[in-house]
Amino acid sequence: PIHEPQFSASTSFSVDTENLQLQIDELSRYSDTPAPSVTRILYSEKDVLARRFIKNIMASSGLSVREDAVGNIFGRWDGREPELTAVATGSHIDAIPYSGKYDGVVGVLGAIEAINVLRRSDFKPKRALEVIMFTSEEPTRFGISCLGSRLLAGNDALANALKGTVDGQSISFFDAARSAGYATDQDDLSSVFLKKGSYSAFIELHIEQGPLLEDEGIPIGVITAIAAPASIKVDFEGNGGHAGAVLMPYRNDAGLAAAELALAVEKHVLESGSIDTVGTIGILELHPGAINSIPSKSHLEIDTRDIDEKRRNSVIEKIHQSAITIAKNRNVTLSEFKIVNQDPPALSDASIVKAMEAASKELNLNHKLMISRAYHDSLFMARVSPMGMIFIPCYKGYSHKPEEFSTTGDIANGVKVLALTLAKLSLA
Ligand code: GLV
Ligand code: MN
Numbered sequence: 001p002i003h004e005p006q007f008s009a010s011t012s013f014s015v016d017t018e019n020l021q022l023q024i025d026e027l028s029r030y031s032d033t034p035a036p037s038v039t040r041i042l043y044s045e046k047d048v049l050a051r052r053f054i055k056n057i058m059a060s061s062g063l064s065v066r067e068d069a070v071g072n073i074f075g076r077w078d079g080r081e082p083e084l085t086a087v088a089t090g091s092h093i094d095a096i097p098y099s100g101k102y103d104g105v106v107g108v109l110g111a112i113e114a115i116n117v118l119r120r121s122d123f124k125p126k127r128a129l130e131v132i133m134f135t136s137e138e139p140t141r142f143g144i145s146c147l148g149s150r151l152l153a154g155n156d157a158l159a160n161a162l163k164g165t166v167d168g169q170s171i172s173f174f175d176a177a178r179s180a181g182y183a184t185d186q187d188d189l190s191s192v193f194l195k196k197g198s199y200s201a202f203i204e205l206h207i208e209q210g211p212l213l214e215d216e217g218i219p220i221g222v223i224t225a226i227a228a229p230a231s232i233k234v235d236f237e238g239n240g241g242h243a244g245a246v247l248m249p250y251r252n253d254a255g256l257a258a259a260e261l262a263l264a265v266e267k268h269v270l271e272s273g274s275i276d277t278v279g280t281i282g283i284l285e286l287h288p289g290a291i292n293s294i295p296s297k298s299h300l301e302i303d304t305r306d307i308d309e310k311r312r313n314s315v316i317e318k319i320h321q322s323a324i325t326i327a328k329n330r331n332v333t334l335s336e337f338k339i340v341n342q343d344p345p346a347l348s349d350a351s352i353v354k355a356m357e358a359a360s361k362e363l364n365l366n367h368k369l370m371i372s373r374a375y376h377d378s379l380f381m382a383r384v385s386p387m388g389m390i391f392i393p394c395y396k397g398y399s400h401k402p403e404e405f406s407t408t409g410d411i412a413n414g415v416k417v418l419a420l421t422l423a424k425l426s427l428a
């Protein structure tokens with residue numbers, strides 16, 4: 001057998017931190033809300049401009065760029081053995097309303113910089129290396145998280161459901177996609193599905209979005225598992241009426257049903273017996289939304305997660321029972337209780353964990369094994385590829401708000417560990 005040359009990170013393994021920070025700052029300007037906040041919603045004008053920005057940077061790094069029918073973007077560096085499956089890395093650049101500039105972005109711009117680092121150190125990939133920018137990791141516009149990676153993982157149910165999916169302005173998914181230049185010829189999204197075995201490995205670099213690495217002064221988190229997220233949409237309908245004229249015994253207040261359910265969610269989560277169970281009501285809407293009108297309709301969206309799937313599912317069941325009971329007691333209709341997604345957790349691949357740990361050690365960077373409490377495109381890539389994730393510290397663990405921040409030094413460390421891990425897996 002031919003002996004592969006070992007690649008080791010020489011002392012010249014250098015990240016262009018200044019340029020990377022400039023790119024992060026420039027990308028943050030494609031936003032629908034003022035700095036320091038970032039809002040970048042799927043297929044919006046700013047999203048389309050931001051995509052162009054990413055494709056240009058990919059191309060200037062010598063990657064060949066292609067896009068699929070929903071706008072997942074792939075930048076490829078061919079390997080010397082074209083019959084081998086590629087090693088992929090990537091993340092997302094969409095941003096929820098009033099968030100920050102590092103979530104996802106570090107794993108896209110940082111991945112392209114990891115490619116630059118490897119080129120500068122004269123690395124020659126054996127397996128091709130691909131940088132992926134996933135479409136809509138955030139559920140903001142169509143209520144579906146990790147839309148691009150769910151489809152890449154091959155999801156007929158989702159591909160079909162999208163035919164009837166509209167946003168809050170009743171714009172259909174396909175009209176929105178077409179306005180951004182995607183899904184132009186048909187409503188069939190099966191071309192997006194990856195074949196199992198398309199990639200020999202997938203690695204995502206991301207800010208921690210939690211406080212542990214910063215608190216403990218550890219530069220690198222090596223992720224062993226991603227917690228199991230679920231989201232639920234609930235609608236109550238009552239009679240509404242005049243806020244002065246309808247006396248309290250005669251009301252069927254859909255708003256109070258929502259309020260009661262919100263507190264029930266908190267109660268069930270707290271009673272799970274584990275600190276790892278969380279639940280959030282991030283959306284609560286009342287109709288008609290006037291101070292002098294009893295809410296005739298209410299709408300809640302519930303996000304609940306756990307590292308233990310069974311425990312999370314039992315919380316969902318209790319929330320459902322509460323919704324039924326509350327509706328009955330308040331004489332309102334539970335017109336919808338829809339579990340939008342109920343995803344299982346994902347485990348990192350043992351050999352990728354080993355490669356990430358070895359890369360950290362060779363670079364003299366302390367690391368710790370940890371789980372991801374946020375979800376990521378990696379959760380879905382794990383269905384079609386061995387998966388691993390690298391976390392870097394972020395200021396006070398802040399994320400999904402404008403104060404989100406990581407130092408250039410921490411980002412550079414993450415880029416180096418990613419670059420060396422990609423190199424190792426490319427030669428494997
Ligand atoms: C990702 O944005 C998440 O909500 O975990
Ligand atoms: Mn996010």
Ligand code: MN
Binds near residue numbers: 104376
């Ligand atoms: Mn993210």
Ligand code: MN
Binds near residue numbers: 234235299
């Ligand atoms: Mn609804």
